[in-house]
Amino acid sequence: MSCKIHAENSDSIIERCWPSGVKKTHQRIDIFLILYHSDEPLSAAEIFDKLNQKAPKEKYAFSTVYRNLLAFEKVGIVTKTTLSTEDNAVYELKKSSHKHYAVCTKCHRKIPIKTCPLHDISAAVKDSLPGFEITGHQLEILGICNECKNK
Amino acid sequence: MSCKIHAENSDSIIERCWPSGVKKTHQRIDIFLILYHSDEPLSAAEIFDKLNQKAPKEKYAFSTVYRNLLAFEKVGIVTKTTLSTEDNAVYELKKSSHKHYAVCTKCHRKIPIKTCPLHDISAAVKDSLPGFEITGHQLEILGICNECKNK
DNA sequence: TTGGTTGCAAAATGTTTGCATGACC
DNA sequence: GGTCATGCAAACATTTTGCAACCAA
Numbered sequence: 102m103s104c105k106i107h108a109e110n111s112d113s114i115i116e117r118c119w120p121s122g123v124k125k126t127h128q129r130i131d132i133f134l135i136l137y138h139s140d141e142p143l144s145a146a147e148i149f150d151k152l153n154q155k156a157p158k159e160k161y162a163f164s165t166v167y168r169n170l171l172a173f174e175k176v177g178i179v180t181k182t183t184l185s186t187e188d189n190a191v192y193e194l195k196k197s198s199h200k201h202y203a204v205c206t207k208c209h210r211k212i213p214i215k216t217c218p219l220h221d222i223s224a225a226v227k228d229s230l231p232g233f234e235i236t237g238h239q240l241e242i243l244g245i246c247n248e249c250k251n252k
Numbered sequence: 253m254s255c256k257i258h259a260e261n262s263d264s265i266i267e268r269c270w271p272s273g274v275k276k277t278h279q280r281i282d283i284f285l286i287l288y289h290s291d292e293p294l295s296a297a298e299i300f301d302k303l304n305q306k307a308p309k310e311k312y313a314f315s316t317v318y319r320n321l322l323a324f325e326k327v328g329i330v331t332k333t334t335l336s337t338e339d340n341a342v343y344e345l346k347k348s349s350h351k352h353y354a355v356c357t358k359c360h361r362k363i364p365i366k367t368c369p370l371h372d373i374s375a376a377v378k379d380s381l382p383g384f385e386i387t388g389h390q391l392e393i394l395g396i397c398n399e400c401k402n403k
Numbered sequence: 404t405t406g407g408t409t410g411c412a413a414a415a416t417g418t419t420t421g422c423a424t425g426a427c428c
Numbered sequence: 429g430g431t432c433a434t435g436c437a438a439a440c441a442t443t444t445t446g447c448a449a450c451c452a453a
Contacts, residue, residue, distance in 0.1 A: 124427065126433060145418080162435045167418060169433090183334040185390045188341060188443080189417060236395045239336045243388040250385060275452065277408065296443080313410045318443060320408090339418080340442060 120176045128152075128161060129169050133194075136173075141202065141211040142182065142191035145170060184211070185241055204241050271327045279303075279312060280320050284345075287324075292353065292362040293333065293342035296321065335362070336392055355392050 111134055118137070119125065135151050136143065143151075145166050152161045170192050173179035181190050186204050202211040262285055269288070270276065286302050287294065294302075296317050303312045321343050324330035334341050337355050353362045 124432070126427070128434075160435070163417095164419075164436080165434060171419095172433095182336040183339065185333040188334065190339060234396045234401060238394055239390075239392040241390045243390065245385045245387065275407065277452070279409075297441095311410070314442090315411085315444075316409060322444095 118178075120173070120178050123172065123176055127159075128165050129172075131155070131161075132166060132169050133173070136179065136192065136194045139193070142180075142184070142193035144187070144189050144191050146189070148192070182239060186243070202241055204243055271324075271329050274323065274327055278310075279316050280323075282306070282312075283317060283320050284324070287330065287343065287345045290344070293331075293335070293344035295338070295340050295342050297340070299343070333390060337394070353392055355394055 111130075114134065114137060115125075115130055119133075123129070131152055132148060135148055135155075145163070148170075149161065149163055149166050152159070152166070170179060170181070174181055174192075178195055179192055180195050181192050183190050184202070184204055204211055262281075265285065265288060266276075266281055270284075274280070282303055283299060286299055286306075296314070299321075300312065300314055300317050303310075303317070321330060321332070325332055325343075329346055330343050331346050332341050332343050335353070335355055355362055
């Protein structure tokens with residue numbers, strides 16, 4: 102899944118990225134790595150599926166997934182959002198630079214957008230919202246992706 | 253609720269705005285008027301509550317709300333979205349110019365933003381998404397509203 | 404009159420919680 | 429060894445569906 106030429110092994114990713122104050126369990130580590138290697142936000146169900154397809158012998162509970170996503174969110178390394186095309190929540194690791202997605206309204210594919218077109222917009226918005234302290238924003242571009250268009 | 257100086261009465265709103273091909277029932281009309289007079293997107297539960305507080309003698313079923321919101325969506329006069337701060341879907345009438353909201357992350361107040369800062373951004377985004385046909389976008393500004401800040 | 408719409412109840416999702424067992428430090 | 433995390437099951441919330449009675453055209 103990783104796009105790096107020299108794939109970093111899981112141990113060193115964990116060593117480098119693990120949040121302090123969070124006990125390591127193999128379930129947590131597995132969930133973290135799935136998020137780490139995904140280039141799009143995942144639903145709890147998608148994470149659950151990936152867990153079980155990676156290690157069918159292991160047992161994972163749905164509640165474990167939810168509880169750990171919440172735990173990660175609390176220590177600030179995971180963001181929970183809801184895309185406007187879906188009814189359920191999706192989760193992703195907070196990256197140094199935040200991300201936006203182009204969402205295909207047909208296949209629901211989520212394509213990360215490299216640039217954030219909003220950095221200098223905040224000021225303009227600020228004028229129309231006196232007193233409102235902007236802490237962030239969420240942007241989705243909706244449309245039909247290349248693959249769906251050619252069907 | 254209406255901000256107009258000469259409040260338009262319900263009958264003429266319905267006569268002017270009712271979508272063709274949709275049978276009129278008093279439940280549908282009530283739901284439509286609630287959406288019409290709201291300046292923020294509403295959840296199915298909020299619409300249901302408003303229905304029953306407006307006319308406590310009448311009976312409305314939750315399923316009626318959902319079915320009619322879907323019916324309105326199908327004929328293209330209602331938009332269903334999910335705000336990133338909430339888990340459930342919200343609905344609003346499509347207005348001639350679409351709207352964005354500033355969402356307070358504390359009280360979840362939704363403040364409509366007058367301008368859409370994205371019209372000329374689409375082009376810039378288009379470059380980074382070859383083949384992706386942009387049909388729309390969804391933007392939320394997150395932050396703390398004036399009221400919450402002064403608590 | 405007749406087909407679409409409603410209310411009710413039940414099912415289907417998605418998410419959260421209680422509790423006893425089990426694993427990490 | 430004590431504490432916190434897990435699995436399981438049950439609770440909960442939101443949304444969808446089946447069906448008989450009902451209403452608008």
